[in-house]
Amino acid sequence: MTQTLLITGASTGIGAATARAAAEAGWQVALLARSQDELDSLAGEIGERALALPCDVTDRAALNAAVDRAVDHFGGLDAVFANAGKGVSSPGIEQGVPAEWDEMIQLNVMAVLSTAHATLPHLRKTKGHFVVTGSKAGRDHLKGSVYGATKWFVHGLAGNLAEEMREWGGRCTVISPGMVDTPFFDEPKPDKIQPGDVANAVIFAISQPETAAVREIHIMPTG
Template sequence: MTKTLFITGASTGIGAATARAAVAAGWNVGLMARSADKLDTLTKELGDNAMALSGDATDLAAQEDAVRRTVERFGTLDAAFANAGTGLDKPGTEGGDPDEWRKLVDLNVMGVLYTARATLPELRKTRGHLLLTGSAAGRNHIKGSIYSASKWFVHGYAGNMSEEMREWGGRCTLISPGMVDTPFFDEAKPDKLKPEDIAGAVMFAISQDPRAEVREVHVMPTG
């Protein structure tokens, strides 16, 4: 039976590139993002193996509904990619915007937890795979960076989930990219990584023999 991957933050950048790579490899994909128009365009491109699931990753009920609809459509859930994330316009603690911090924590921390919460019951059935988008910023101390601190959470949580999921044959992989040329940045970064590079890391991890858990894939640009 064809395997199924659920992706948050799926309408652009790393999420969209991963959707394309997964479908090319024969997977079905359930694609969740806030931008319904972009999702519809992407699913039309990908065809019957893709399902658009418009919704906000900071809403647990919305994620649970998206997972339910994915399983209803494709019959199974074999992997989930908690990819949705955001940065800050105003960096630092004294100069930062507390309202903006809340939005970052809601997506970068709570959104990741919600993806895990919504998908683990289905992944347990298939001895499936959970993947989380971390960052090179989650491996290093960056002066005053609250965004970096949010990714430190993701890195720690990924390791903790690996220990939990291995008890029932599941796997968890942290995808840790350096700077990627995506809409995450206001200006193009043509000399940095491309979304397709990170999609390749995801596909590498989920294509391994079930006996092997790739716990982290750390990808840095050469430029």
């Protein structure tokens, strides 16, 4: 039976690479992001296995509607990759911009919670898998990094969610990369982790047998 993976932040970078890798591995993919043009282009590239669902995942009503559409279209969810996230332009706390923190926390923290809340009832039916993008910044203390603090939340949530899902046969994995060559950065980083490297980790995690729960995959660049 064909399985379905829902991806947030699916239009570029890690999300788009994971959509391609999942489709190649035989999965159906529900693609969520704000950019309709980029999602439509990606879905067209992948073909009938893909469904573009443009929405702002910080808008709970829009997120819930997109999840419902994915379930109606594909018949259910077997895995979710909560990948949407962002940083801030002003590192540090004393010189930071609180309005940027608000926007980042809504996406990096609240949208991850909302994605879990919206999808867990569907994952429970399939004993499914919730995957979330963490970071090396969520494992280390970085001077004044509010972004890092949001990823510490993600890592803590992933562990707690893994224990909750374990009660009904579900699994949760946090993917923890160092620097990745994505549009997150203004300049290309060709010697760092590639989006496809992270995508491979996601596919590995969600492809494990029922007896194995991969709770964290930590990836560092060789460059």
